[in-house]
Amino acid sequence: xxxxxxxxxxxxxxxxxxxxxxxxxxxxxxxxxxxxxxxxxxxxxxxxxxxxxxxxxxxxxxxxxxxxxxxxxxxxxxxxxxxxxxxxxxxxxxxxxxxxxxxxxxxxxxxxxxxxxxxxxxxxxxxxxxxxxxxxxxxxxxxxxxxxxxxxxxxxxxxxxxxxxxxxxxxxxxxxxxxxxxxxxxxxxxxxxxxxxxxxxxxxxxxxxxxxxxxxxxxxxxxxxxxxxxxxxxxxxxxxxxxxxxxxxxxxxxxxxxxxxxxxx
Amino acid sequence: xxxxxxxxxxxxxxxxxxxxxxxxxxxxxxxxxxxxxxxxxxxxxxxxxxxxxxxxxxxxxxxxxxxxxxxxxxxxxxxxxxxxxxxxxxxxxxxxxxxxxxxxxxxxxxxxxxxxxxxxxxxxxxxxxxxxxxxxxxxxxxxxxxxxxxxxxxxxxxxxxxxxxxxxxxxxxxxxxxxxxxxxxxxxxxxxxxxxxxxxxxxxxxxxxxxxxxxxxxxxxxxxxxxxxxxxxxxxxxxxxxxxxxxxxxxxxxxxxxxxxxxxx
Numbered sequence: 001x002x003x004x005x006x007x008x009x010x011x012x013x014x015x016x017x018x019x020x021x022x023x024x025x026x027x028x029x030x031x032x033x034x035x036x037x038x039x040x041x042x043x044x045x046x047x048x049x050x051x052x053x054x055x056x057x058x059x060x061x062x063x064x065x066x067x068x069x070x071x072x073x074x075x076x077x078x079x080x081x082x083x084x085x086x087x088x089x090x091x092x093x094x095x096x097x098x099x100x101x102x103x104x105x106x107x108x109x110x111x112x113x114x115x116x117x118x119x120x121x122x123x124x125x126x127x128x129x130x131x132x133x134x135x136x137x138x139x140x141x142x143x144x145x146x147x148x149x150x151x152x153x154x155x156x157x158x159x160x161x162x163x164x165x166x167x168x169x170x171x172x173x174x175x176x177x178x179x180x181x182x183x184x185x186x187x188x189x190x191x192x193x194x195x196x197x198x199x200x201x202x203x204x205x206x207x208x209x210x211x212x213x214x215x216x217x218x219x220x221x222x223x224x225x226x227x228x229x230x231x232x233x234x235x236x237x238x239x240x241x242x243x244x245x246x247x248x249x250x251x252x253x254x255x256x257x258x259x260x261x262x263x264x265x
Numbered sequence: 266x267x268x269x270x271x272x273x274x275x276x277x278x279x280x281x282x283x284x285x286x287x288x289x290x291x292x293x294x295x296x297x298x299x300x301x302x303x304x305x306x307x308x309x310x311x312x313x314x315x316x317x318x319x320x321x322x323x324x325x326x327x328x329x330x331x332x333x334x335x336x337x338x339x340x341x342x343x344x345x346x347x348x349x350x351x352x353x354x355x356x357x358x359x360x361x362x363x364x365x366x367x368x369x370x371x372x373x374x375x376x377x378x379x380x381x382x383x384x385x386x387x388x389x390x391x392x393x394x395x396x397x398x399x400x401x402x403x404x405x406x407x408x409x410x411x412x413x414x415x416x417x418x419x420x421x422x423x424x425x426x427x428x429x430x431x432x433x434x435x436x437x438x439x440x441x442x443x444x445x446x447x448x449x450x451x452x453x454x455x456x457x458x459x460x461x462x463x464x465x466x467x468x469x470x471x472x473x474x475x476x477x478x479x480x481x482x483x484x485x486x487x488x489x490x491x492x493x494x495x496x497x498x499x500x501x502x503x504x505x506x507x508x509x510x511x512x513x514x515x516x517x518x519x520x521x522x523x524x525x526x527x528x529x530x
Contacts, residue, residue: 053361085361088360094310094311094349096345096349099312106462106465108460172478174476192372204371212366
């Protein structure tokens, strides 16, 4: 099926499930992917093969390997960066179906747990074991800027270090996270006329002022928006002393939005 | 490429981009999908073809059609339910790369905006126009339980109503949402020994008590977790007056986790 990823390798037949991973990662159906295929999956879903995502699919695979077969599991990531996408690439847990919860705890770790019992497994990075892998250390602790980073060495470190830098622990999810909370009754907001959960108040949260954008009142769009101003390319000499319209990234319109940034793990 | 979806239709060649959609939805590369293919994509990514997701891919496609070609866009959803997955299925904006922001505003709407200018388009549901589509109305306002819902009629309503129930407005994102915030310095947490952002405090947030689970101190997992207790099937007569171990869902282990619930849109 399509989903942003028509150019990659064909999905392999489901393999048996064990805690030893012969390939780099494995999805919830048991299909295995090499390191290179994992990079390609990351690019297709996430826009580029972020190092943290390439490591992340290994972490999720390891966690799945420690769950009993056919466990109906939910997922938690302790970071918002990259790792949620590793869960979404390999499992049916997504933010939209709420089987994946993202918690902004700042640690690069993922947990999968039986949705009935709350028992599961957490995979994190053992920072003590990173000394042998200088680029991986520099990436996790951000001791180098992206410009200083040696991407090839970093991917090599990730691949060679593999599970040796990960730790796996049993977890028991707090019962309140097993509860399914209903939105409750829905009504028409007297402010904007849209459907909203009554539990939010007399008017919807947007009409209460909690809005990320200004919405134009000129109703429907008649024609497409104008493009951003086009950029004139000039030589470095001509540019000296002039303003910079855009950051110097590796943007490829429609394909890739930015080079690896400080927040890309 | 694999990604949970090997059994669906092959992705079509990229088609031209216009605001008129001949098929049900279109991804960021211009590839089009029929209604049935969209259902299949929803099932492959999200676990089941949630009505809100099937409508959602149409909403995202409509929003994309109103952006100038090759716009580098970010996305915002005003709900956590389903719609974020429509964005992740059709575009490169994901939660993990932070090009998709999810705001819990309780309205079923999505906005895409130029990441440079902040100008974009929002697609929402016009609740005034739902009267002609009783199942769609019942779904949005939750006037029927899932048991009462006529799924076939609902999908038919979605397909037939299509864009007639959607509204499209220009938006300008607030400048603070265009800022890229760095995590800042990373250090080893003296509590747990894991890497964490120093901005979170002297110890990481988990060591501060903000944890969704109890982590076992017995270090590494030696063997897979035990399965949940198996359920003995008994006839309704035998069950009268006994406790219920599990809810009566349509769970299929490893494939489908639950029937459509009250929070599925």
